[in-house]
Amino acid sequence: MMANAAFKNLKVNGARLMKDIHHTAQWGKGAVWGSGVNDTGMSRLSLSSEDKLVRDWFVKQTKSLGCKVHIDAMGNIFAIRAGRNEGPATFMGSHLDTQPSGGRYDGVLGVLAGLEALRVLEDNKVSTAFPIGLVNWTNEEGARFPTSMVSSGVWAGSIPLERAHNLKEVGGGNATMKSELQRIGYLGDTPASYESTPLAAHFELHIEQGPILEAENKRIGIVKGAQVYRWHTITVGGRECHTGATTFPHRSDALLTAARMISHSHVLASEFLSLASTGVLTLKPGSTNTVPGEVTFSLDIRSGADSQLMLLEEKLKQDFETIAKDELVPGTTRAGIKGRGCSIEWQLDSTSTATTFDADCIRCISESAEAVATEAGIAADDFMKEGMISGAGHDSVYTSKRCPTAMIFIPCKDGISHNPVEYSSPEECATGAQVLLGSVLRFDELRAAKA
Amino acid sequence: MMANAAFKNLKVNGARLMKDIHHTAQWGKGAVWGSGVNDTGMSRLSLSSEDKLVRDWFVKQTKSLGCKVHIDAMGNIFAIRAGRNEGPATFMGSHLDTQPSGGRYDGVLGVLAGLEALRVLEDNKVSTAFPIGLVNWTNEEGARFPTSMVSSGVWAGSIPLERAHNLKEVGGGNATMKSELQRIGYLGDTPASYESTPLAAHFELHIEQGPILEAENKRIGIVKGAQVYRWHTITVGGRECHTGATTFPHRSDALLTAARMISHSHVLASEFLSLASTGVLTLKPGSTNTVPGEVTFSLDIRSGADSQLMLLEEKLKQDFETIAKDELVPGTTRAGIKGRGCSIEWQLDSTSTATTFDADCIRCISESAEAVATEAGIAADDFMKEGMISGAGHDSVYTSKRCPTAMIFIPCKDGISHNPVEYSSPEECATGAQVLLGSVLRFDELRAAKA
The missing domain is CATH 3.30.70.360 (Alpha-Beta Plaits)
Structure with missing residues (x-):
């Protein structure tokens, strides 16, 4: 069904992705790229001053790639690269905030792999049928403001805006989400709503946060839903x-x-x-x-x-x-x-309740992963694990209520996350980004074929 | 072996004992005698101002009975009623301090039953062969200064005086045992030592703090040792x-x-x-x-x-x-x-380590209990349980290292102690006091016979 030939030459630049990952790690714990991947963890609490710095960088990078960027009332940042046709963008997305003692892959990888995908499209002057977008969701971790995935929840209409705005930071401080959004300049004008910012789809690349892929020696997990x-x-x-x-x-x-x-x-x-x-x-x-x-x-x-x-x-x-x-x-x-x-x-x-991801999205991921496996000379069955269930919550659980959604997992060492020793290898990250790019392009083709 | 006839007319006054128990309960929680036995608990932390008040009362009562009273360096109060011969006194004793949310029987009963025994001796002008004593040990509970039975421990030579004096009150305050002994006027001149205040024996009446006597419907437990x-x-x-x-x-x-x-x-x-x-x-x-x-x-x-x-x-x-x-x-x-x-x-x-109480003391208690049973027309086996092991620690564990020691238990409701609902009935208390008096007199006769 897919004109796979069109994607063949589009390769993510793994070194560039890792450079972005380690470069942005400076905003959260002073990590120095090159000093060793496991030598520091991350502490980038949502709407902190460090979060502002990584957001500013994110906006600058996506704008420099020609994206239009808008921010909604929850500080969600949507960067959209135009396609040949008008219409909602096919999105990639995840989050740049971390746990107080977290790592540099959980959430961060999904955003920066999306950025790398946008870079590849721009480098290769790829023209997609519809716009391609990248979203950074606010306070996914719920570590500073105690509701996980609160901003995709507001976007989906599942959590009232006022309740989210009034969430106080944990630890006895007086800051609320709204006051901190104002302070760092990310209280946007666009209503936080799937109606104001409709998504044609949401693809999220994430570390597994569990041990299954590593134990089974698979490189890609295709997630069919959440527990x-x-x-x-x-x-x-x-x-x-x-x-x-x-x-x-x-x-x-x-x-x-x-x-x-x-x-x-x-x-x-x-x-x-x-x-x-x-x-x-x-x-x-x-x-x-x-x-x-x-x-x-x-x-x-x-x-x-x-x-x-x-x-x-x-x-x-x-x-x-x-x-x-x-x-x-x-x-x-x-x-x-x-x-x-x-x-x-x-x-x-x-x-x-249990979340079932979209069949079209899953198919796009599966075909993309198969193509990457073939390119690498690996049998698809050795390369990927289908039908995984996400144990953790993700923004994709909320987006799936309002648009076709699916997730891609890559292995992480010993299944550990929310911990400074959280780790996925550069090769694993690059493979995930490559599958993400292929999935989005396949979904775009699918939309074009249906249009 | 014992001239039991001599004791036959010596009866404790149960009403007077209960009056003392409820009267002294005012120092610790404002309990009003007659307002119902279970309506308040006790909170008389060691060396608190309430503890000073009950100590002052204790000294006054024992002096009024003709006792000589001295206080040692741990605030242990020794009241001694003279006998026909010089020598160490046969002691009764326990403690007047309570848990922060305790009852009015744990420890208190042992001291006030001893006081009642002294009253009976005085009322009846009983002349004993050797002195009879009553001791109130300081900070048995370890609730305020965090070492249980610390002052009988110092007396026995098991705990260094300085370590005990330097114990700080729990909860972050600066008061030490020594500073509080000084403050309430109970830092005595006598060294806290079994050498300075030798005891010929130590008999301690206590509520069981367990459910066995109640479950087996026995009125007296004869304690052969501690776990x-x-x-x-x-x-x-x-x-x-x-x-x-x-x-x-x-x-x-x-x-x-x-x-x-x-x-x-x-x-x-x-x-x-x-x-x-x-x-x-x-x-x-x-x-x-x-x-x-x-x-x-x-x-x-x-x-x-x-x-x-x-x-x-x-x-x-x-x-x-x-x-x-x-x-x-x-x-x-x-x-x-x-x-x-x-x-x-x-x-x-x-x-x-396990404590084994003294065989002579146990025999005195056993014979005393048997006499009380006979007097009440109850078979000894239905009345008392021999060979009990104390699960809780008591000052008697330390005294047993330096003098013949044994304990008498009475039932307590549902086995509960360290709790405001801690309860033994007036009849149970009086029975215990009667057995205590008989035990001490029997031990005195034993000493006389051996002399």
Whole structure:
């Protein structure tokens, strides 16, 4: 279906991409390009002064490539390279902000690979059927203003503008998103909305943030959607008592009960081909010789399908009830220890339904990856993994509500992200950028064919 | 062996004892006697202004009974009623300080029951062979100055005076034990030492702080010793990763590993007829969507015998090593979940070997309790439980290193202590005081017979 011949000579410049990655890393932690890739991490919080500097650079670079740039009320920056026809642009995009102790690939790669794609189009005087765009979304990480992907969320109509503008920075400061957008000069005139800035498509290249591609030795992951997740806070109520004077049958040990629940949640999640994780746990009163009377813990459950997750949650609720009563659930043994039981309360904090990416976008990525594999003399099956599910949230989850969307993953070392040691090799980054470029061009051709 | 007839008419006045308990409760939380026994708890931190008031009252009461009172360098107050012969007194004792959110029986009962015993001796003009004493130990709880039983520890020569004097109050204040002893006027001239204030014996009446007597419907527990305990801090090292993007086989989940250890410690402790408890647990980094990379938790293990505890500890170390490697220990199932494993480190924080109380003292208590049972028309076996092991620490653990010692327990409701709802009935308190009086008199007769 695609006139692949037209793309054959378009090659991203991997060295230029890496230079951009390391050059922009100066705004966030004073990283010096050439001093070694892993020697510093990144700390570029959204709407910080460092974020302003990288934004200014981004605007300058895209304008120098002939793009029209506009900024919306959430500080999202849209750079658009004209095509032969009018109409919404086929976009590439991700985010330039990082975690407080993050790396230089998460988000950054997706934006800078898009920039490299625009450079290649310009270098080769490529004329696309429709405009090609590149977007930098504001505060994807939610690390400074505590809502992840908030600005693509506003764009999609899922989060009210006012609520987003009023988000206060974490850590007790008084700055809000709006005040910081004003301060750094990125409170744009365009309403933050899919109606004001329609996207024909959104392609996002991202590091996997997981270990699968590395483990399976694949270079490209084609993402078919994002997991459903539900975040709960669970409170177990027991009774404080003296550790020395109270025998097991007389205890209502909130921590032992929580420990059994955490342990069991992994067994059940595994049975349901899903994930369960506890990242937060607090207890009262917190004394070595007092059995805890109350424990609160987070339970993050995720699955590829909404129905599967709800089945898991139902079973967790049943079994946690049993564990709270200090009765056995299948697969546990306790050598006759049975206490007086505890109370349990569930609170749903946050939820996101499963996202299914667009079939056309996925096909464009798949064909682009296949072409890159062929060029490299590698069998497609050895090169790419199809049907991946993103475990993390991304701006693409929101854009997929309003335009055709899909994502491309590249491997990252040991599956680590949100950490200074986050790393993907220059070759992996270049391969991802090449697949991104090919995907966008294929989507443009598809639009042209449909027009 | 004992001339029990001599004691037959000596009866404690239960109403007077309860009046003292509720009267002194005004110094600590404004409790009003008669407004209901459970309506307030106690907060009488050691060497606080409230502690000064109850001490002043204690000194005044014992002096009014003809006792000589002296105070040592740790603020321990010794009141001594003369006997027919010179020599060290046979002591009763416990402590008047409480937890910040404690009750009015833990410690307080032991001192005020001793006072009631002295009142009975005085009312009846009883002449004992040797002096009878009553001691109020300073800062038994360790709640304000963070070492439990610190002043009986100094007296016994187990804790250096200077270290005790320099203990700072918890919560960031600058007060030390010494500065507070000076402030409230209880830094005594007598050296805090078993050599300066020798005790012929130490009898301590205490609420059980556990549920056994209540469950078995016994009125008196005869304590043969105190448990050995060892307090460890265990650090589990894993690796932070994203909860959504990292499948189970790729995780080193420090919290899941700790949860399995905590759960398993109870199984093993049960098998070894011992106790295991975790009261403190902290984790890093503490984010719902990040698998914890490090967990630190306390492990308090206790047993009736040192050798038994060391066997338990050895097995715990073996099995925790296995769990850290993410391998199965007997009695666990995990539905095929196996991650990458974690590191584990043990640190021993505190230890106390098992204490065996004095056989003569135990015999005196046993005979005293039997007499009270007979008087009440109750079979001794229904009335008292012999051979109990104290799970909690008490000043008697230190006194037993330097003089014959034993303890008497009475039931407390639901086994609860260190809590405002801590409760023993007036009848239970009076029964305990009666057994205490009889024990001391029997020990005095024993001394006379041996002299």
